[in-house]
Amino acid sequence: MPGPDAPQAGSGFVDPPEPPVYQDRWESIWSAGLPAGVRWDQSQAAPALQELLRRGAVDVRGKRVLVPGCGRGYDIPEFAAAGAAEVVGLELAPTAVARAREYLTQGQWPGDQGSRMRVEEGDFMAWADPAGPFDVGFDYTFGCAMHPTMRHDWATHWARSLAPGGVLVALVFPVNPAADPNAGPPFPVTPELYKELLQPQGFEVTFSEPVDPSVSLGPRKGREHMMLLRRK
Template identity: 35%
Template sequence: MSLQDAPQPSGTGRLLNIFKDRSVEDHGVGWSSLWDSGESDLWDRGKASPALVDIIEQESDLINPLNQNGSRKKAIVPGCGRGYDVVMLALHGFDAYGLEISETAVKEAEAYALAQIKSPSAYHFRSGEHRQGSRGSATFLKGDFFSSDWAFTEDIGGSTKFDLAYDYTFLCALHPERRKDWANSMARIVKPGGLLICLEFPLYKDPSLPGPPWGLKGVHWDLLSQGGDGVVWGNVGEDGKEEATEHCEKGAFRRILYAKPALSHEAGKGTDMLSVNQRK
Protein backbone atom coordinates (compact mmCIF):
# COMPACT_ATOMS: atom_id res chain seq x y z
CA MET A 1 0.00 0.00 0.00
CA SER A 2 1.41 3.38 -0.96
CA LEU A 3 1.27 6.40 1.30
CA GLN A 4 -1.23 7.99 -1.04
CA ASP A 5 -3.49 4.93 -0.88
CA ALA A 6 -3.41 4.65 2.89
CA PRO A 7 -6.86 5.28 4.42
CA GLN A 8 -7.21 8.61 6.17
CA PRO A 9 -8.90 8.66 9.59
CA SER A 10 -12.41 10.07 9.52
CA GLY A 11 -12.59 13.62 10.82
CA THR A 12 -8.97 14.43 9.99
CA GLY A 13 -9.86 17.77 8.36
CA ARG A 14 -11.94 18.85 11.33
CA LEU A 15 -9.14 17.98 13.75
CA LEU A 16 -6.58 19.88 11.70
CA ASN A 17 -8.72 23.01 11.80
CA ILE A 18 -9.30 22.77 15.54
CA PHE A 19 -5.64 22.45 16.48
CA LYS A 20 -3.82 24.45 13.81
CA ASP A 21 -3.87 27.75 15.74
CA ARG A 22 -3.71 26.33 19.27
CA SER A 23 -0.59 26.50 21.37
CA VAL A 24 0.81 23.11 22.32
CA GLU A 25 0.04 23.87 25.98
CA ASP A 26 -3.64 24.31 25.08
CA HIS A 27 -4.12 21.02 23.24
CA GLY A 28 -5.52 19.24 26.27
CA VAL A 29 -8.28 21.82 26.51
CA GLY A 30 -8.96 21.28 22.81
CA TRP A 31 -9.48 17.55 23.22
CA SER A 32 -11.70 18.09 26.26
CA SER A 33 -13.86 20.54 24.33
CA LEU A 34 -14.38 17.98 21.57
CA TRP A 35 -15.62 15.45 24.10
CA ASP A 36 -17.93 18.03 25.66
CA SER A 37 -19.38 18.94 22.25
CA GLY A 38 -20.06 15.29 21.39
CA GLU A 39 -17.46 15.06 18.62
CA SER A 40 -15.54 12.00 19.78
CA ASP A 41 -16.75 10.23 16.64
CA LEU A 42 -14.00 12.13 14.79
CA TRP A 43 -11.49 9.55 16.05
CA ASP A 44 -13.53 6.83 17.77
CA ARG A 45 -12.83 3.33 16.35
CA GLY A 46 -15.86 1.71 17.98
CA LYS A 47 -14.12 -1.37 19.36
CA ALA A 48 -10.99 -2.71 21.03
CA SER A 49 -7.79 -2.86 18.97
CA PRO A 50 -7.76 -6.15 17.00
CA ALA A 51 -3.95 -6.14 17.07
CA LEU A 52 -3.93 -5.89 20.87
CA VAL A 53 -6.52 -8.67 21.22
CA ASP A 54 -4.35 -10.86 18.98
CA ILE A 55 -1.11 -10.37 20.88
CA ILE A 56 -2.75 -10.72 24.31
CA GLU A 57 -4.18 -14.11 23.33
CA GLN A 58 -1.30 -15.37 21.16
CA GLU A 59 1.61 -14.31 23.41
CA SER A 60 0.24 -15.48 26.74
CA ASP A 61 3.70 -16.45 28.01
CA LEU A 62 5.01 -12.94 27.35
CA ILE A 63 1.86 -11.06 28.34
CA ASN A 64 0.38 -12.78 31.36
CA PRO A 65 -2.24 -11.00 33.49
CA LEU A 66 -1.15 -12.72 36.71
CA ASN A 67 1.94 -12.44 38.88
CA GLN A 68 3.64 -15.55 40.20
CA ASN A 69 1.78 -15.18 43.50
CA GLY A 70 -1.55 -15.11 41.68
CA SER A 71 -2.22 -11.39 42.11
CA ARG A 72 -3.37 -9.42 39.09
CA LYS A 73 -1.06 -7.28 37.05
CA LYS A 74 -1.97 -3.65 36.43
CA ALA A 75 -2.39 -2.28 32.93
CA ILE A 76 -2.94 1.32 31.86
CA VAL A 77 -4.16 2.95 28.65
CA PRO A 78 -3.42 6.71 28.57
CA GLY A 79 -5.85 8.63 26.38
CA CYS A 80 -8.19 5.65 26.55
CA GLY A 81 -11.19 7.36 24.96
CA ARG A 82 -14.39 5.37 25.49
CA GLY A 83 -12.37 2.60 27.14
CA TYR A 84 -12.53 -0.19 24.56
CA ASP A 85 -8.99 -1.42 25.19
CA VAL A 86 -9.29 -0.99 28.95
CA VAL A 87 -12.34 -3.24 29.06
CA MET A 88 -10.69 -5.80 26.78
CA LEU A 89 -7.67 -5.98 29.09
CA ALA A 90 -9.94 -6.40 32.11
CA LEU A 91 -11.84 -9.19 30.37
CA HIS A 92 -8.49 -10.93 29.84
CA GLY A 93 -7.61 -10.82 33.52
CA PHE A 94 -5.77 -7.53 34.10
CA ASP A 95 -6.75 -4.86 36.58
CA ALA A 96 -6.97 -2.24 33.86
CA TYR A 97 -6.96 1.55 34.15
CA GLY A 98 -7.90 4.16 31.59
CA LEU A 99 -6.68 7.75 31.83
CA GLU A 100 -8.46 10.66 30.18
CA ILE A 101 -8.09 14.42 30.44
CA SER A 102 -11.82 14.90 29.91
CA GLU A 103 -14.47 14.37 32.59
CA THR A 104 -16.99 13.65 29.83
CA ALA A 105 -14.74 10.92 28.41
CA VAL A 106 -14.35 9.31 31.84
CA LYS A 107 -18.13 9.20 32.33
CA GLU A 108 -18.71 7.70 28.88
CA ALA A 109 -15.99 5.10 29.48
CA GLU A 110 -17.48 4.14 32.83
CA ALA A 111 -20.91 3.65 31.24
CA TYR A 112 -19.41 1.58 28.43
CA ALA A 113 -17.44 -0.59 30.87
CA LEU A 114 -20.46 -1.20 33.10
CA ALA A 115 -22.38 -2.69 30.17
CA GLN A 116 -19.48 -4.58 28.57
CA ILE A 117 -18.11 -6.27 31.68
CA LYS A 118 -21.55 -7.82 32.19
CA SER A 119 -22.13 -8.74 28.55
CA PRO A 120 -18.93 -8.50 26.46
CA SER A 121 -19.02 -7.87 22.72
CA ALA A 122 -17.40 -10.45 20.42
CA TYR A 123 -14.63 -8.05 19.33
CA HIS A 124 -12.96 -8.36 22.74
CA PHE A 125 -11.83 -11.89 21.85
CA ARG A 126 -9.82 -13.25 18.93
CA SER A 127 -12.25 -16.08 18.22
CA GLY A 128 -15.24 -13.80 18.65
CA GLU A 129 -16.35 -15.95 21.55
CA HIS A 130 -16.14 -15.09 25.22
CA ARG A 131 -13.11 -16.76 26.74
CA GLN A 132 -13.84 -18.25 30.12
CA GLY A 133 -11.62 -17.09 32.91
CA SER A 134 -11.36 -14.73 35.83
CA ARG A 135 -11.91 -11.09 34.95
CA GLY A 136 -10.05 -8.13 36.29
CA SER A 137 -11.42 -4.68 36.99
CA ALA A 138 -11.80 -1.63 34.73
CA THR A 139 -11.18 1.74 36.40
CA PHE A 140 -11.12 5.17 34.78
CA LEU A 141 -9.19 8.18 36.00
CA LYS A 142 -9.33 11.84 35.03
CA GLY A 143 -5.97 13.54 34.73
CA ASP A 144 -3.19 14.93 32.61
CA PHE A 145 -0.80 12.14 31.61
CA PHE A 146 2.18 14.48 31.94
CA SER A 147 1.33 15.35 35.54
CA SER A 148 1.93 12.91 38.37
CA ASP A 149 -1.16 14.04 40.31
CA TRP A 150 -3.47 11.38 38.86
CA ALA A 151 -1.05 8.61 39.89
CA PHE A 152 -1.47 9.32 43.59
CA THR A 153 -5.08 8.29 43.98
CA GLU A 154 -6.56 5.47 46.02
CA ASP A 155 -8.16 4.15 42.81
CA ILE A 156 -4.87 2.57 41.69
CA GLY A 157 -4.25 0.74 44.94
CA GLY A 158 -1.35 2.80 46.18
CA SER A 159 1.01 1.87 43.36
CA THR A 160 2.04 4.34 40.67
CA LYS A 161 3.81 1.66 38.62
CA PHE A 162 2.15 -0.52 36.00
CA ASP A 163 3.03 -3.90 34.53
CA LEU A 164 1.73 -2.97 31.11
CA ALA A 165 0.98 0.25 29.23
CA TYR A 166 -0.73 0.38 25.84
CA ASP A 167 -0.64 3.17 23.27
CA TYR A 168 -2.51 3.26 20.00
CA THR A 169 -3.61 6.77 19.04
CA PHE A 170 -2.55 8.70 22.13
CA LEU A 171 0.99 9.34 20.91
CA CYS A 172 -0.08 10.48 17.45
CA ALA A 173 -2.62 12.84 19.02
CA LEU A 174 0.20 14.66 20.79
CA HIS A 175 2.15 17.41 19.10
CA PRO A 176 5.68 16.12 18.28
CA GLU A 177 7.08 18.62 20.78
CA ARG A 178 5.54 16.46 23.52
CA ARG A 179 6.94 13.13 22.37
CA LYS A 180 9.98 13.27 24.63
CA ASP A 181 7.61 13.95 27.53
CA TRP A 182 5.55 10.94 26.44
CA ALA A 183 8.62 8.68 26.48
CA ASN A 184 9.75 10.00 29.88
CA SER A 185 6.28 9.57 31.35
CA MET A 186 6.02 5.99 30.05
CA ALA A 187 9.39 5.23 31.62
CA ARG A 188 8.12 6.70 34.88
CA ILE A 189 4.91 4.68 35.13
CA VAL A 190 6.02 1.27 33.75
CA LYS A 191 7.79 -0.81 36.36
CA PRO A 192 11.14 -2.52 35.62
CA GLY A 193 10.41 -5.63 33.57
CA GLY A 194 7.03 -4.23 32.59
CA LEU A 195 5.86 -3.82 29.00
CA LEU A 196 4.97 -0.86 26.81
CA ILE A 197 2.93 -2.11 23.85
CA CYS A 198 2.47 0.29 20.94
CA LEU A 199 0.35 -0.07 17.86
CA GLU A 200 2.40 2.41 15.86
CA PHE A 201 0.21 4.78 13.82
CA PRO A 202 0.18 6.60 11.43
CA LEU A 203 3.40 5.31 9.87
CA TYR A 204 2.07 6.13 6.40
CA LYS A 205 1.83 9.86 7.07
CA ASP A 206 4.62 12.30 6.19
CA PRO A 207 5.86 13.62 9.58
CA SER A 208 6.24 17.09 8.09
CA LEU A 209 2.47 17.38 7.60
CA PRO A 210 0.27 18.96 10.27
CA GLY A 211 -1.84 16.93 12.66
CA PRO A 212 -3.46 15.45 14.54
CA PRO A 213 -2.79 12.72 13.86
CA TRP A 214 0.90 13.56 13.51
CA GLY A 215 2.96 11.12 11.48
CA LEU A 216 5.96 9.28 12.86
CA LYS A 217 8.56 6.85 11.56
CA GLY A 218 8.53 4.55 14.54
CA VAL A 219 8.43 4.42 18.31
CA HIS A 220 11.61 2.66 19.40
CA TRP A 221 13.94 4.40 16.99
CA ASP A 222 14.60 7.16 17.82
CA LEU A 223 11.92 8.10 20.30
CA LEU A 224 12.51 5.50 23.03
CA SER A 225 16.10 4.61 22.26
CA GLN A 226 17.54 8.09 21.68
CA GLY A 227 15.10 10.49 23.30
CA GLY A 228 14.19 11.94 19.91
CA ASP A 229 10.84 12.79 18.36
CA GLY A 230 10.12 9.64 16.36
CA VAL A 231 10.76 11.37 13.05
CA VAL A 232 14.46 10.91 12.22
CA TRP A 233 15.58 7.53 10.93
CA GLY A 234 19.21 8.28 10.09
CA ASN A 235 20.82 5.26 8.40
CA VAL A 236 18.31 2.69 9.62
CA GLY A 237 16.78 0.26 7.15
CA GLU A 238 13.05 0.24 6.57
CA ASP A 239 12.50 -2.58 9.07
CA GLY A 240 14.24 -0.50 11.74
CA LYS A 241 16.11 -3.50 13.15
CA GLU A 242 19.83 -2.93 12.63
CA GLU A 243 20.23 0.54 14.12
CA ALA A 244 17.53 0.04 16.76
CA THR A 245 19.33 -3.04 18.06
CA GLU A 246 22.62 -1.15 18.19
CA HIS A 247 21.23 1.73 20.22
CA CYS A 248 18.52 0.13 22.37
CA GLU A 249 20.68 0.06 25.50
CA LYS A 250 20.76 3.87 25.59
CA GLY A 251 17.07 4.20 26.43
CA ALA A 252 14.80 3.10 29.25
CA PHE A 253 13.13 0.42 27.10
CA ARG A 254 14.42 -2.61 25.20
CA ARG A 255 12.33 -3.61 22.19
CA ILE A 256 11.59 -7.34 22.35
CA LEU A 257 9.00 -7.76 19.61
CA TYR A 258 8.34 -5.86 16.38
CA ALA A 259 5.89 -7.16 13.79
CA LYS A 260 3.20 -6.18 11.33
CA PRO A 261 -0.10 -7.21 12.92
CA ALA A 262 -2.33 -9.56 10.95
CA LEU A 263 -5.33 -7.54 12.08
CA SER A 264 -5.69 -3.83 12.75
CA HIS A 265 -8.19 -0.99 12.48
CA GLU A 266 -8.99 0.04 8.91
CA ALA A 267 -7.33 3.44 9.35
CA GLY A 268 -3.88 1.86 9.56
CA LYS A 269 -4.39 -1.64 8.18
CA GLY A 270 -1.36 -2.75 6.19
CA THR A 271 0.87 0.06 7.50
CA ASP A 272 0.61 -0.25 11.30
CA MET A 273 3.44 -1.93 13.21
CA LEU A 274 3.12 -3.52 16.64
CA SER A 275 6.01 -3.15 19.07
CA VAL A 276 6.53 -4.56 22.53
CA ASN A 277 9.11 -2.69 24.59
CA GLN A 278 10.34 -3.91 27.97
CA ARG A 279 11.29 -1.50 30.74
CA LYS A 280 14.87 -2.02 31.82
Protein backbone atom coordinates (compact mmCIF):
# COMPACT_ATOMS: atom_id res chain seq x y z
CA MET A 1 0.00 0.00 0.00
CA PRO A 2 1.69 3.25 -1.06
CA GLY A 3 2.13 6.36 0.99
CA PRO A 4 2.52 6.79 4.76
CA ASP A 5 0.59 3.61 5.54
CA ALA A 6 2.95 1.35 3.61
CA PRO A 7 4.52 -1.44 5.71
CA GLN A 8 7.91 -0.39 7.03
CA ALA A 9 10.24 -1.38 9.81
CA GLY A 10 8.90 -0.33 13.17
CA SER A 11 5.48 0.82 11.98
CA GLY A 12 3.96 -1.55 9.42
CA PHE A 13 2.20 -4.83 9.91
CA VAL A 14 2.02 -7.32 7.10
CA ASP A 15 1.69 -7.57 3.35
CA PRO A 16 -1.63 -8.57 1.72
CA PRO A 17 -2.80 -11.97 2.97
CA GLU A 18 -1.63 -15.17 1.34
CA PRO A 19 -3.04 -17.86 3.69
CA PRO A 20 -6.65 -18.90 3.11
CA VAL A 21 -7.52 -18.13 6.72
CA TYR A 22 -6.96 -14.52 7.78
CA GLN A 23 -5.60 -15.40 11.22
CA ASP A 24 -2.97 -17.78 9.79
CA ARG A 25 -0.82 -14.84 8.70
CA TRP A 26 0.32 -14.00 12.21
CA GLU A 27 1.90 -17.36 13.01
CA SER A 28 3.44 -17.40 9.56
CA ILE A 29 5.24 -14.12 10.23
CA TRP A 30 6.26 -14.93 13.80
CA SER A 31 7.53 -18.40 12.97
CA ALA A 32 9.59 -16.99 10.09
CA GLY A 33 11.55 -15.03 12.70
CA LEU A 34 10.18 -11.58 13.44
CA PRO A 35 13.06 -9.45 14.79
CA ALA A 36 12.51 -6.92 17.53
CA GLY A 37 11.91 -3.46 16.12
CA VAL A 38 10.44 -4.68 12.82
CA ARG A 39 6.89 -4.19 11.50
CA TRP A 40 4.55 -3.71 14.49
CA ASP A 41 7.25 -4.57 17.07
CA GLN A 42 8.57 -1.34 18.61
CA SER A 43 11.09 -2.99 20.98
CA GLN A 44 9.50 -1.21 23.94
CA ALA A 45 6.24 -0.38 25.66
CA ALA A 46 4.01 2.30 24.20
CA PRO A 47 5.16 5.68 25.58
CA ALA A 48 1.57 6.96 25.53
CA LEU A 49 0.56 4.11 27.84
CA GLN A 50 3.47 4.80 30.15
CA GLU A 51 2.46 8.45 30.36
CA LEU A 52 -1.20 7.55 31.00
CA LEU A 53 -0.27 5.28 33.90
CA ARG A 54 2.34 7.69 35.24
CA ARG A 55 -0.19 10.48 35.65
CA GLY A 56 -2.82 8.17 37.11
CA ALA A 57 -5.41 8.66 34.37
CA VAL A 58 -6.23 4.98 34.80
CA ASP A 59 -6.02 3.31 38.21
CA VAL A 60 -5.09 -0.34 37.82
CA ARG A 61 -4.08 -1.00 41.43
CA GLY A 62 -5.42 -4.35 42.57
CA LYS A 63 -7.18 -4.94 39.25
CA ARG A 64 -7.01 -7.58 36.54
CA VAL A 65 -5.83 -6.41 33.12
CA LEU A 66 -6.15 -8.04 29.69
CA VAL A 67 -3.78 -7.21 26.82
CA PRO A 68 -4.85 -9.08 23.64
CA GLY A 69 -2.47 -9.09 20.70
CA CYS A 70 0.33 -8.46 23.18
CA GLY A 71 3.16 -9.37 20.79
CA ARG A 72 6.41 -9.75 22.72
CA GLY A 73 4.66 -8.45 25.81
CA TYR A 74 6.33 -5.06 26.23
CA ASP A 75 3.20 -3.41 27.65
CA ILE A 76 2.40 -6.12 30.18
CA PRO A 77 5.01 -5.07 32.81
CA GLU A 78 3.78 -1.47 32.66
CA PHE A 79 0.45 -2.48 34.16
CA ALA A 80 2.06 -4.77 36.71
CA ALA A 81 4.46 -2.01 37.79
CA ALA A 82 1.44 0.29 38.23
CA GLY A 83 0.00 -2.13 40.78
CA ALA A 84 -2.25 -4.46 38.79
CA ALA A 85 -3.08 -7.66 40.64
CA GLU A 86 -2.80 -9.68 37.44
CA VAL A 87 -1.92 -8.86 33.83
CA VAL A 88 -2.75 -11.39 31.13
CA GLY A 89 -1.36 -11.11 27.62
CA LEU A 90 -3.20 -13.00 24.90
CA GLU A 91 -1.76 -14.08 21.56
CA LEU A 92 -3.19 -16.08 18.67
CA ALA A 93 0.18 -17.17 17.25
CA PRO A 94 1.98 -19.90 19.24
CA THR A 95 5.39 -18.48 18.35
CA ALA A 96 4.36 -15.04 19.62
CA VAL A 97 3.26 -16.65 22.88
CA ALA A 98 6.70 -18.23 23.22
CA ARG A 99 8.47 -14.93 22.51
CA ALA A 100 6.33 -13.06 25.04
CA ARG A 101 6.90 -15.68 27.72
CA GLU A 102 10.63 -15.47 27.08
CA TYR A 103 10.53 -11.71 27.45
CA LEU A 104 8.66 -11.86 30.74
CA THR A 105 10.77 -14.72 32.09
CA GLN A 106 14.07 -13.03 31.27
CA GLY A 107 13.11 -9.66 32.72
CA GLN A 108 14.42 -8.45 36.05
CA TRP A 109 11.16 -7.48 37.72
CA PRO A 110 11.06 -6.08 41.28
CA GLY A 111 9.25 -7.78 44.12
CA ASP A 112 6.42 -10.09 43.11
CA GLN A 113 5.81 -8.35 39.78
CA GLY A 114 6.88 -11.37 37.76
CA SER A 115 4.27 -13.60 39.42
CA ARG A 116 1.49 -11.19 38.44
CA MET A 117 2.11 -11.48 34.68
CA ARG A 118 1.30 -14.31 32.29
CA VAL A 119 0.70 -14.93 28.59
CA GLU A 120 -1.98 -17.22 27.19
CA GLU A 121 -2.53 -18.62 23.70
CA GLY A 122 -6.00 -18.12 22.25
CA ASP A 123 -8.30 -16.46 19.76
CA PHE A 124 -9.67 -13.27 21.30
CA MET A 125 -13.02 -13.85 19.58
CA ALA A 126 -13.50 -17.17 21.38
CA TRP A 127 -11.22 -17.06 24.43
CA ALA A 128 -12.44 -16.45 27.98
CA ASP A 129 -10.37 -16.51 31.14
CA PRO A 130 -11.54 -19.05 33.75
CA ALA A 131 -11.33 -16.33 36.40
CA GLY A 132 -13.97 -14.30 34.59
CA PRO A 133 -14.08 -10.82 33.01
CA PHE A 134 -11.31 -8.29 33.53
CA ASP A 135 -11.35 -4.83 35.11
CA VAL A 136 -9.15 -3.18 32.47
CA GLY A 137 -8.35 -3.91 28.84
CA PHE A 138 -5.64 -2.48 26.60
CA ASP A 139 -6.08 -2.38 22.83
CA TYR A 140 -3.16 -1.16 20.73
CA THR A 141 -2.14 -2.33 17.26
CA PHE A 142 -4.91 -4.88 17.77
CA GLY A 143 -8.21 -3.36 16.65
CA CYS A 144 -6.49 -2.07 13.54
CA ALA A 145 -5.29 -5.59 12.72
CA MET A 146 -8.89 -6.80 12.48
CA HIS A 147 -10.25 -7.13 8.96
CA PRO A 148 -13.23 -4.73 8.63
CA THR A 149 -15.57 -7.74 8.52
CA MET A 150 -14.34 -8.77 12.00
CA ARG A 151 -14.89 -5.46 13.76
CA HIS A 152 -18.36 -6.16 15.14
CA ASP A 153 -17.10 -9.38 16.76
CA TRP A 154 -14.07 -7.48 18.09
CA ALA A 155 -16.32 -4.93 19.81
CA THR A 156 -18.72 -7.60 21.08
CA HIS A 157 -15.94 -9.60 22.66
CA TRP A 158 -14.45 -6.56 24.34
CA ALA A 159 -17.83 -6.13 26.05
CA ARG A 160 -17.73 -9.77 27.13
CA SER A 161 -14.15 -9.53 28.32
CA LEU A 162 -14.64 -6.58 30.67
CA ALA A 163 -16.77 -6.54 33.80
CA PRO A 164 -19.43 -3.84 34.28
CA GLY A 165 -17.58 -0.67 35.21
CA GLY A 166 -14.45 -1.97 33.52
CA VAL A 167 -12.28 0.36 31.44
CA LEU A 168 -10.98 -0.17 27.94
CA VAL A 169 -7.78 1.74 27.23
CA ALA A 170 -7.77 2.10 23.45
CA LEU A 171 -4.67 3.57 21.86
CA VAL A 172 -6.15 4.13 18.42
CA PHE A 173 -3.64 3.67 15.57
CA PRO A 174 -3.11 4.34 12.68
CA VAL A 175 -5.38 7.38 12.56
CA ASN A 176 -5.66 8.38 8.91
CA PRO A 177 -9.23 9.27 7.82
CA ALA A 178 -8.10 9.85 4.22
CA ALA A 179 -6.65 6.36 3.73
CA ASP A 180 -8.41 3.50 1.98
CA PRO A 181 -10.43 1.87 4.80
CA ASN A 182 -10.05 -1.57 3.24
CA ALA A 183 -6.28 -1.41 2.76
CA GLY A 184 -4.35 -3.20 5.46
CA PRO A 185 -3.45 -4.46 7.95
CA PRO A 186 -2.94 -2.18 9.66
CA PHE A 187 -6.34 -0.94 8.58
CA PRO A 188 -6.74 2.82 9.08
CA VAL A 189 -8.99 3.62 12.03
CA THR A 190 -10.38 6.68 13.76
CA PRO A 191 -11.68 7.52 17.24
CA GLU A 192 -15.11 7.97 15.65
CA LEU A 193 -14.99 4.39 14.35
CA TYR A 194 -14.11 3.00 17.78
CA LYS A 195 -16.95 5.00 19.31
CA GLU A 196 -19.37 3.77 16.64
CA LEU A 197 -18.37 0.15 17.25
CA LEU A 198 -18.17 0.17 21.04
CA GLN A 199 -21.06 2.38 22.14
CA PRO A 200 -23.71 -0.14 21.02
CA GLN A 201 -21.88 -2.71 23.18
CA GLY A 202 -22.47 -0.62 26.30
CA PHE A 203 -19.30 1.48 26.38
CA GLU A 204 -19.21 5.20 27.07
CA VAL A 205 -16.27 7.44 26.20
CA THR A 206 -14.78 9.11 29.27
CA PHE A 207 -11.62 10.45 27.64
CA SER A 208 -10.57 11.06 24.04
CA GLU A 209 -7.51 13.02 22.99
CA PRO A 210 -4.82 12.92 20.29
CA VAL A 211 -1.50 11.63 21.58
CA ASP A 212 1.15 14.31 21.84
CA PRO A 213 3.92 13.52 19.31
CA SER A 214 6.43 13.70 22.16
CA VAL A 215 5.03 10.42 23.51
CA SER A 216 4.80 8.57 20.19
CA LEU A 217 7.52 6.59 18.46
CA GLY A 218 9.00 7.40 15.04
CA PRO A 219 6.50 7.23 12.18
CA ARG A 220 3.62 6.78 14.63
CA LYS A 221 3.85 10.43 15.65
CA GLY A 222 0.65 12.27 14.84
CA ARG A 223 -1.20 9.04 14.10
CA GLU A 224 -2.21 7.95 17.60
CA HIS A 225 -5.25 8.86 19.67
CA MET A 226 -5.88 7.81 23.26
CA MET A 227 -9.39 6.83 24.35
CA LEU A 228 -10.79 5.56 27.64
CA LEU A 229 -14.13 3.80 27.44
CA ARG A 230 -16.07 2.56 30.46
CA ARG A 231 -18.36 -0.43 30.18
CA LYS A 232 -21.71 0.46 31.73
